[in-house]
Structure formats: C-alpha cells, structure tokens
Amino acid sequence: MRPAQLSAAPASLAAGPRRPAWLLALAGLVLLGFVLDIALGPVRIPVLAVVKTLLGQPTDNPAWAFIVREIRLPKALTALAVGSGLAVSGLQMQTLFRNPLAGPSALGLTAGAGLGVAVVMLAGGSVANGFAIRALGLAGSWTLVLAATTGAGLVMALVLALSARVRDNVVLLIVGLMLASVTGAIVSLWQYFSAPEQIQEYLLWTFGSLGGVVGSHLAVLAAVVGVGLVLAFASAKPLNALLLGENYARSMGLTVGRSRTLIIASTSLLAGAITAFCGPIGFVGIAVPHLTRALLRTADHRLLLPGACLVGAALTLACDCVAQLPGSQTSLPLSVVTSLLGAPVVLWVVLRRQNIRSSLT
Amino acid sequence: MALPSPAPLLTAADLVVGYTAKKTPHPVAGPLQLALWPGELVCLLGPNGAGKSTLLRTLAGLQPALGGQLTMGGVSLADLRAPERARQLSIVLTDRIDAGNLTVRELVRLGRHPHTGWLGGLSAHDEAQVQAALEATGTEAFAPRPVGELSDGERQKVLLARALAQDTPVVLLDEPTAHLDLPNRVALMRLLHRLARQTGKAILLSTHELDLALQAADRVWLLPATGALRTGTPEDLVLSGDFAAAFVHEGLAFDAATGTFALHAPTGPAVQLVGAGAAAFWTRRALEREGFVPTTEPAALRVTVPPAAPATWLSQAAGQPPQTHATIEELLRALRKTADAQAAAPGTSR
Numbered sequence: 001m002r003p004a005q006l007s008a009a010p011a012s013l014a015a016g017p018r019r020p021a022w023l024l025a026l027a028g029l030v031l032l033g034f035v036l037d038i039a040l041g042p043v044r045i046p047v048l049a050v051v052k053t054l055l056g057q058p059t060d061n062p063a064w065a066f067i068v069r070e071i072r073l074p075k076a077l078t079a080l081a082v083g084s085g086l087a088v089s090g091l092q093m094q095t096l097f098r099n100p101l102a103g104p105s106a107l108g109l110t111a112g113a114g115l116g117v118a119v120v121m122l123a124g125g126s127v128a129n130g131f132a133i134r135a136l137g138l139a140g141s142w143t144l145v146l147a148a149t150t151g152a153g154l155v156m157a158l159v160l161a162l163s164a165r166v167r168d169n170v171v172l173l174i175v176g177l178m179l180a181s182v183t184g185a186i187v188s189l190w191q192y193f194s195a196p197e198q199i200q201e202y203l204l205w206t207f208g209s210l211g212g213v214v215g216s217h218l219a220v221l222a223a224v225v226g227v228g229l230v231l232a233f234a235s236a237k238p239l240n241a242l243l244l245g246e247n248y249a250r251s252m253g254l255t256v257g258r259s260r261t262l263i264i265a266s267t268s269l270l271a272g273a274i275t276a277f278c279g280p281i282g283f284v285g286i287a288v289p290h291l292t293r294a295l296l297r298t299a300d301h302r303l304l305l306p307g308a309c310l311v312g313a314a315l316t317l318a319c320d321c322v323a324q325l326p327g328s329q330t331s332l333p334l335s336v337v338t339s340l341l342g343a344p345v346v347l348w349v350v351l352r353r354q355n356i357r358s359s360l361t
Numbered sequence: 362m363a364l365p366s367p368a369p370l371l372t373a374a375d376l377v378v379g380y381t382a383k384k385t386p387h388p389v390a391g392p393l394q395l396a397l398w399p400g401e402l403v404c405l406l407g408p409n410g411a412g413k414s415t416l417l418r419t420l421a422g423l424q425p426a427l428g429g430q431l432t433m434g435g436v437s438l439a440d441l442r443a444p445e446r447a448r449q450l451s452i453v454l455t456d457r458i459d460a461g462n463l464t465v466r467e468l469v470r471l472g473r474h475p476h477t478g479w480l481g482g483l484s485a486h487d488e489a490q491v492q493a494a495l496e497a498t499g500t501e502a503f504a505p506r507p508v509g510e511l512s513d514g515e516r517q518k519v520l521l522a523r524a525l526a527q528d529t530p531v532v533l534l535d536e537p538t539a540h541l542d543l544p545n546r547v548a549l550m551r552l553l554h555r556l557a558r559q560t561g562k563a564i565l566l567s568t569h570e571l572d573l574a575l576q577a578a579d580r581v582w583l584l585p586a587t588g589a590l591r592t593g594t595p596e597d598l599v600l601s602g603d604f605a606a607a608f609v610h611e612g613l614a615f616d617a618a619t620g621t622f623a624l625h626a627p628t629g630p631a632v633q634l635v636g637a638g639a640a641a642f643w644t645r646r647a648l649e650r651e652g653f654v655p656t657t658e659p660a661a662l663r664v665t666v667p668p669a670a671p672a673t674w675l676s677q678a679a680g681q682p683p684q685t686h687a688t689i690e691e692l693l694r695a696l697r698k699t700a701d702a703q704a705a706a707p708g709t710s711r
Contacts, residue, residue, distance in 0.1 A: 252447050
C-alpha cells in the first residue's frame, strides 16, 4: 500500500533507503512465525506438513491436518489479530497523548475491558452457573465484546474528558493509572462476593490465552479487529498532524475533536475486543510502537501503522511459540511471556535511545 | 498612512481576545481594529501579559474570539471550515516539538496537510512546495536529519519552513526569536523580512526583541498592558511617544534619541562629552553604565574623545589639569576616583 508509493519519492529514499526492505523482512518474519507457531506444540507437526495443510493439500497424517485446521490455525490467526491490534492501539495512544508510556493497559483501557468482562462473567455466571467463554455461543461472544468494548470505551472517554482539563501528560498518565486502579478494585470487590467457581473462570481469563478462540468467536474477533484496524489506517493522516501537538494539528486544518473520536473508537474496539477474547495481554501495546519506530526510523504513521502491525504480529507469534515450551506438554500463560519478553525490549529501546541522545549532545 | 497594497489580506473589526473560564469571558485585549497587508512584516510588541499570544492564537483560530469580526478576503473566518482556514493562515507556535524521530523533510511535509487527500499522500506539486519551503529557509541541507538533533536556531527555521509549505497568504509566528542567540535572531528577522518582500505574504510575529523589531518591521502593532493597540511604522510610534508609553509600566525608560532602553539608572554626576563617531558612542555607553550622566552641556567633569581609536582619552575636572588615558577602562577608573573625591569634599558641584 502506501509504503511502496512513499519510497518512490527521491527524498524519502534519501531519508531511509531500507524502510521498504524492513517492511518486507518483517512480513517474512511474520510468515515464519505463523508457520512455526502452527508447527510447535504438544504434538510436533513437520513444517512441510503445516505448509501443505495450509495450501489445502493432503498430508501423511490426517490427524495433523485436523490439529492444524481446528486448533493451531485459529490460534495463529488469533495471534495475528492480537499482535497487530494491540500494537496499533498502543501506537495511536502514544501519538494521541504524546506520551511514550501510553498504551491500552497504562491508561486503564485494559482494566476497563476487564471490568466489562467481569460484569458479564460474574453477574451472568450467577444466573447461568459456571458459564465459561468457551461455552458461550455467538450471542455470548457478542455480549462479551460489547461489554469489554463498552468498559474500555467508558474508561477512554473518562481519560479524554479529563485530558481536556489536564494538559500535562504526566498528570494524565497518573489519572489513567488511578482509573485502572479503581476499576481493578471494583473487580476485586466483585470477586470477593462471588462464588469460587466464577472467580476461577475470571482468573483464567486474566492469564491471557490465544487458544479457545475458534469458529464463530474467531470470526467475531477478526471482524472487530478488522474494523478497528481500518479505522486506525484511516486516521493515519490525523495521527501525523497530531505529532506536533493539538495546536499545530488544529492550525493545519484538523478537526481535532472528530479525529480524537475516530482514534478512540479504533483503540477501544481493538483493545476491547482483544481483551474480551484473549484476556489482558500486557506490553505488546507499549513495546511494539517503540520497537517499530526504532526499526523504521520514521514518525510517519502511513509507515508506522503497517510496521506496527507486522512487528506486533511477529512478536506475539514468537511469544506464543515460547509459551508452548517446545518439547513439553504444558504451556505458559501468554500475558506472562509477553511481559517477560516485552519488559526487557522496552528497557533496551529506552537505554539505547538515551545513548543516542547523549552521544549527540 | 500610505497603504502598501490595495486591499488588506486580513482585517479585524472590534476584535476582543481573551479566554473563557468557568463560562465567564475574561477579555485580555480589545476591541481591536487590525489590518494585515500583503508583503508586510509586522511585529507585535508589548509587555508580558498584554495578550500577544492570545491575539495570535485567536487570529489563527486556535481559540475563539470573545467578540468582533475577523475577515479574510471579504469572507468571515468564522464561516470557513477548518481545512479552508488552514489554507489561509499558518502559524509557528512556541509549543515544544516532541516528535524527535521525524526528519526535517517529514516535518515540513506536514505543512501540506490542508492540501492533501484523506490519506495524506503528497503529489509532485506538494513535494515541489516542500522543496521550495526548505530552500527559502535554508534548511535543505539538513532535510534528512531527525528534528530531535537540531539546534534551536535550526529548529525555528524548520518550523518556519513548515508554515511556508502550508502555502498561506498570512503567516503568524509566536515569539520565533525566543531561545535563539543574537546571530540567529538577526538571521531569522532578515529571513522573514526578505520572505515578506519576495512572496507577498503578510508575516505577523510577536517578539520581545524591541531593537530588532524596530529595525526590521514594516509596521508595528503595539499592545500595551492596557489593551489599547497602536499601529504604525516603528519610527512614527517612536517619535509620537507611544513606544515609550507602552513600556513605561515595566519600569523601562525608552530613549527616542538612541532607540534603546536605558539599562542603568543614572546616579553619578554629569559629564560633558566632547567628540563624535564610534569612539564617542561607546564612551557614552561606558559612562552610562557607570552611572554618569553624559551630556553635551558644560559640566564639572569633561571627557574629550579621540577622533579615532587607538588614541588617548582626555579627562578634566574643574580646576584640575587634564589627564590622558589609553583605554576607556583607565578613563573610567580615573573618573570614579575623581567623582568619589568630589562627593567626599563639601562645597563642590555635587
């Protein structure tokens, strides 16, 4: 799409001749991670068989084809949606708030989605005892998405309403953290008065998992993430204008209020839906935008958005490969792996950037 | 007042600027009658808190006017949609730029925002405008560099280039010379003056650089703390005394004879200064710094300036033989000693 067209201009060639190459390499990495993610697991499937199954050809072992189609492929597709969705959501938040620490989780968005899910699970569970996500039908998954998106959207609207009063980004971040804290406390209170079986279901949800999103659930997730991504890509131009801050954006003819709404809608859809189906998955939203900026060396969202999608998807697939603990029968919760891998990545980027800065001054 | 061009680009009638807090309007300045003509460099001067930034932000549409009419080419600015307005007015703000990853060219490209489609793709014409803006501001050489690596002076020129790329008849700048060293301040003012002449744009900037503004501006908008705006060529405003009056509240004494603000309050005796040229000018400055009151009238102390340096200064106190001094430093030392002696001895001129 845009990147190829952009790089055709001589000036951007001079600025970063390797950007299209980077995007191609990232796409290759995503493909590799995708196949590897399907191949790895309690039952190891040869890569060749994976590729054959994906291309619709018969393989030596019909069981492999079944595993790939019914379990591994949906999970890998979920990883794609989760990685790109969270990365794009984080990128939008960081640009909108002009804060490098912003992300769906840092501003209470994930906590808001969690509250929405808790409302459905714990309250709904008390009526129809012990209903798990997996047991819910299409109607149930829509309810979850709606609840999580509403929760995320409410927190986001609150953060934005406060951001109009609070110009300071650091203060706003504290506001977001406080909101997350309050939302978390409400969920805790709810848990305290709930039956143990219901809490267990919610706790499992908080560990984060890519599995279990199959069939109609996957279709719902893909549709919502797709809409969120389309909205995000449509906001590439406003996001670029917002790079210089709201005042400059307004002076360049941007209707800031409408663009904000668009960006919030996109972020809430992405973070809300992903959190609803897969649980809170930390660090992808914060780390990937930084990683993408460092790799592509640009601030142009027409490059950063696809870049963040690719980096996010590759990172999530890699984390899922690690989470399966290749060679063992057990697997780790995904949010644990993303945090364990993600935190050092953020540290590395931050420290490296500081080095660059100090060497320049 | 001679009008440089048939019609003004931007006019304001009874404009009241200010802010609204808790639904109560707080007017800062106004009602103002303003006009900006093409090809003019206008400097907005005034003490802190007079509402310079508020006025600029109101003109740029970043905050609503509390009253009055703003028209551009016969059309009310309030009726223009945001992108249309952005094709008429561009502004360089004092806001900090955080996007250090952005290259200079990418930042200047952002100026094309109101001219591009919904995806923000740049046409050949857009790229040509960007290139022209880079060349006009002399920033083309560092176009591939990240903005975060620029010096203050370079960054200011790049932000100006962004405003030029926006290709608007009116360009507003809020304190563009702040944070710049003297050579950069002079270079920027020279650049703005040249741009106004060459491109026919109306350029309005607020500044605290009174000396520079008096020299570079075609017209000055003088906004005193009282909010009653005076406009005119800088020279007219100086001679009418409006300039001195605008800054009197800040405890600044403007000297219309030299075009400077007195930095030092006179405390010492009068000194008759004899001589002309550069040496006389700098001797006068040195005497003022020391608290003496230089005058052309006869006084108890007299200093004769050499016609050209290097030479010797002559100083003479009443009833004393003249002394010679090789430098102003020596002259000042001797004068100080004489003044102290006169102050200590009763019955003298002091």
